Amino acid sequence: MDEASRLEARLRTAFVLALLALAVFVVWSAGDFRRAARLFPQYAGGVTVALCLLELGRQFLRRKLLTPIGSGVNTADLGLDPEERSREGMRRSLVVFAWVLGYGGLIVLFGMPLATALFIPALLRLQFDAPWLPALGLIAGLWAMMYALRALLDVRMPPGLLTGTFPL
Amino acid sequence: MLDAFLSAFVILMDPYRMAMLMAGVSIGIVVGILPGLGGLMGMALVLPFLFGMDPYAGIAMLIGIAAAVPSSDTFPSVLMGIPGSSGSQATVMDGYPMAKQGQGARALGAAFFASLIGGLIGAVALTALVPFARPLVLMFGAPELLMLTILGLCMVGVLSGNRPLLGILGACLGLILGMVGGAPAAPEYRWAYGVLYLFDGFSLVIVALGLFAIPEIVDLLARGGAIARRSAGLGSGWMDGVRDVMRNKYLVLRHSIIGVLIGAIPGMGSSIIDWLNYGYVVSRAKDKSRFGKGDVRGVIAPEAANNAKEGGVLMPTLLFGVPGSSAMALLLGALLIFGVQPGPALLRDNLELVFVIIWSLALANVFGTIICLILSKPIARLTFVPFQFVAPVILAIVILGAYQQTRHVGDLIALAAFGLLGWVMKRIGMPRPPLLVGFILAGLTERYLWMSYNIYDWEWLTRPLVLAIAALCLVLVFGGSVMKARMRRAALRTEARDG
Numbered sequence: 001m002d003e004a005s006r007l008e009a010r011l012r013t014a015f016v017l018a019l020l021a022l023a024v025f026v027v028w029s030a031g032d033f034r035r036a037a038r039l040f041p042q043y044a045g046g047v048t049v050a051l052c053l054l055e056l057g058r059q060f061l062r063r064k065l066l067t068p069i070g071s072g073v074n075t076a077d078l079g080l081d082p083e084e085r086s087r088e089g090m091r092r093s094l095v096v097f098a099w100v101l102g103y104g105g106l107i108v109l110f111g112m113p114l115a116t117a118l119f120i121p122a123l124l125r126l127q128f129d130a131p132w133l134p135a136l137g138l139i140a141g142l143w144a145m146m147y148a149l150r151a152l153l154d155v156r157m158p159p160g161l162l163t164g165t166f167p168l
Numbered sequence: 169m170l171d172a173f174l175s176a177f178v179i180l181m182d183p184y185r186m187a188m189l190m191a192g193v194s195i196g197i198v199v200g201i202l203p204g205l206g207g208l209m210g211m212a213l214v215l216p217f218l219f220g221m222d223p224y225a226g227i228a229m230l231i232g233i234a235a236a237v238p239s240s241d242t243f244p245s246v247l248m249g250i251p252g253s254s255g256s257q258a259t260v261m262d263g264y265p266m267a268k269q270g271q272g273a274r275a276l277g278a279a280f281f282a283s284l285i286g287g288l289i290g291a292v293a294l295t296a297l298v299p300f301a302r303p304l305v306l307m308f309g310a311p312e313l314l315m316l317t318i319l320g321l322c323m324v325g326v327l328s329g330n331r332p333l334l335g336i337l338g339a340c341l342g343l344i345l346g347m348v349g350g351a352p353a354a355p356e357y358r359w360a361y362g363v364l365y366l367f368d369g370f371s372l373v374i375v376a377l378g379l380f381a382i383p384e385i386v387d388l389l390a391r392g393g394a395i396a397r398r399s400a401g402l403g404s405g406w407m408d409g410v411r412d413v414m415r416n417k418y419l420v421l422r423h424s425i426i427g428v429l430i431g432a433i434p435g436m437g438s439s440i441i442d443w444l445n446y447g448y449v450v451s452r453a454k455d456k457s458r459f460g461k462g463d464v465r466g467v468i469a470p471e472a473a474n475n476a477k478e479g480g481v482l483m484p485t486l487l488f489g490v491p492g493s494s495a496m497a498l499l500l501g502a503l504l505i506f507g508v509q510p511g512p513a514l515l516r517d518n519l520e521l522v523f524v525i526i527w528s529l530a531l532a533n534v535f536g537t538i539i540c541l542i543l544s545k546p547i548a549r550l551t552f553v554p555f556q557f558v559a560p561v562i563l564a565i566v567i568l569g570a571y572q573q574t575r576h577v578g579d580l581i582a583l584a585a586f587g588l589l590g591w592v593m594k595r596i597g598m599p600r601p602p603l604l605v606g607f608i609l610a611g612l613t614e615r616y617l618w619m620s621y622n623i624y625d626w627e628w629l630t631r632p633l634v635l636a637i638a639a640l641c642l643v644l645v646f647g648g649s650v651m652k653a654r655m656r657r658a659a660l661r662t663e664a665r666d667g
Contacts, residue, residue, distance in 0.1 A: 008595065008597055011592070012334075012596040012597065015592065015593075019337060022341075023340070033354070034354045036354035037351035037353065039618075040347065040353075040614040040617065041344075044340065044343045044344065045344065047340065048337070048341075048343075051333065051340060052337065080387070080595070081391070085595075089390070093386055093390040096387075096389045097588070099389075100584075104580055107580060112564070112568070119560070124557075127556075138557065138560055138561065142564055146564075156572065156575050157571075158571050158577065
């Protein structure tokens with residue numbers, strides 16, 4: 001098993017443990033609900049607890065026998081390239097995720113149009129070293145799209161917490 | 169009946185009504201292309217303009233929107249790996265890998281042509297089944313509907329590839345997340361902790377966008393470059409996709425019929441139909457190795473079913489006045505605006521209108537497909553643009569689409585949270601589709617379980633249709649496992665032989 005597969009296996013174990021904790025909480029806290037609201041969570045939570053234990057036991061006993069992710073048949077989901085699975089690939093992905101969260105934070109603070117005007121040049125210049133012109137073109141295009149969506153489809157933009165305080 | 173059928177066609181050929189039908193198709197294509205916005209929003213948008221409009225024109229416009237969305241929502245699913253609407257989630261599984269291999273135009277061509285055939289089969293089925301649909305729909309009580317939801321959950325095993333237990337765990341997580349908010353069977357808010365946003369539970373659109381769109385945007389940006397390798401080329405275009413559909417004509421027929429039948433059952437949303445059909449095509453295929461990596465059958469089956477289901481959902485809507493889907497509830501509202509009472513009397517008093525609806529459905533599918541096919545090649549070129557220039561646009565559209573669900577800041581927080589969950593699951597090899605299936609089916613399973621138990625006690629387990637669907641579930645679960653075990657043994661034998 002290579003380093004990336006080991007990392008994945010450890011994270012998978014952590015994920016199953018977190019799911020086990022969630023399922024135990026669901027079963028325990030559902031006890032406070034009325035019968036009609038309690039039955040399904042308790043059954044589903046109980047089954048989840050049992051399956052989590054089964055999976056953890058399987059991982060514990062057969063870790064060395066498990067097929068590494070990415071090999072064999074997998075019809076379930078979109079996979080990752082080998083270099084994306086590496087520690088470096090994960091770090092790059094985390095950095096980009098932080099950018100996306102930053103955009104979300106800017107939207108919550110300043111509203112969609114202003115956040116877009118701040119985010120696009122920052123992302124393209126700092127992360128991708130792209131020239132200014134495409135960044136400005138993207139901002140103009142997105143503003144036009146937002147205006148069209150607002151006018152034609154009544155799509156509302158997230159307003160931003162500070163837009164009430166400052167005339168942004 | 170034939171007179172009404174022909175006279176409905178003449179009524180619809182009026183230039184003004186045809187223009188309204190085309191306007192509906194255009195709106196449907198736009199809202200379908202934008203992830204997060206769906207037919208429901210498009211129909212809600214035009215509803216206020218129906219007052220005073222010619223009833224045939226207004227209905228044609230609404231049907232145009234409903235019919236075009238299941239075709240155009242394929243664009244983001246195939247080209248970006250982002251579900252365009254709840255009915256195109258499964259298309260991502262094989263359509264997007266095809267786009268990454270430079271076969272975007274082929275995937276789109278196959279999807280649109282399958283959608284066209286599916287839509288036409290839906291319209292034909294609606295025409296043919298109008299006299300017989302009533303007993304068919306009435307056969308399904310709460311126990312049978314419960315079994316259908318369990319059948320959907322059994323598909324999880326198929327969707328989980330060589331990791332069925334991880335897939336089932338994903339579905340369990342989906343069930344748990346689907347329980348948040350108002351309980352379907354009791355006046356109780358579960359795990360809402362007084363937060364108003366959580367009273368209604370999480371929105372399916374946000375869960376789907378978070379699980380699939382955000383991780384894909386993040387990973388594509390982190391990888392750099394374009395979605396498709398330029399060396400791979402665009403492929404030989406949409407005609408290849410059309411030929412794929414012709415080669416798989418029985419597959420299209422089978423899944424269109426499934427789409428119509430399941431669509432006719434009220435409450436079976438487009439996402440359920442989508443995943444059921446994807447799971448079914450995988451389970452029936454002899455060679456499963458290409459699914460999830462760009463098998464065109466994984467595009468054709470859900471797309472055919474998705475468009476065919478529009479014919480199905482119209483059955484309970486028109487025959488009983490029971491909306492087959494949320495979009496059909498708006499159609500019912502429109503009928504009432506025009507002073508038409510849906511239900512059995514509609515067939516007796518207003519048969520021409522029923523056939524105008526059917527003709528509109530058929531023509532909207534044809535127009536929608538032609539427009540989408542024309543657009544497919546230029547739009548497929550987007551996959552060659554460096555992704556850092558596409559990502560901000562996609563991200564903005566995803567966020568806008570998510571925000572339209574309740575227009576609350578909680579939508580953005582939920583999108584980020586499900587995005588993180590999807591990113592983690594993708595990283596660690598936990599299949600995400602089962603989570604979505606579990607989430608979709610949580611409310612329905614609980615509601616029908618409680619109704620079945622209350623009405624029939626445990627006797628519901630002895631109903632013939634329940635037993636038949638239960639047998640199908642067993643075949644799916646154990647048949648899939650047996651096939652997987654065989655494949656594993658065959659692979660081991662090959663490895664041993666190759667040394």
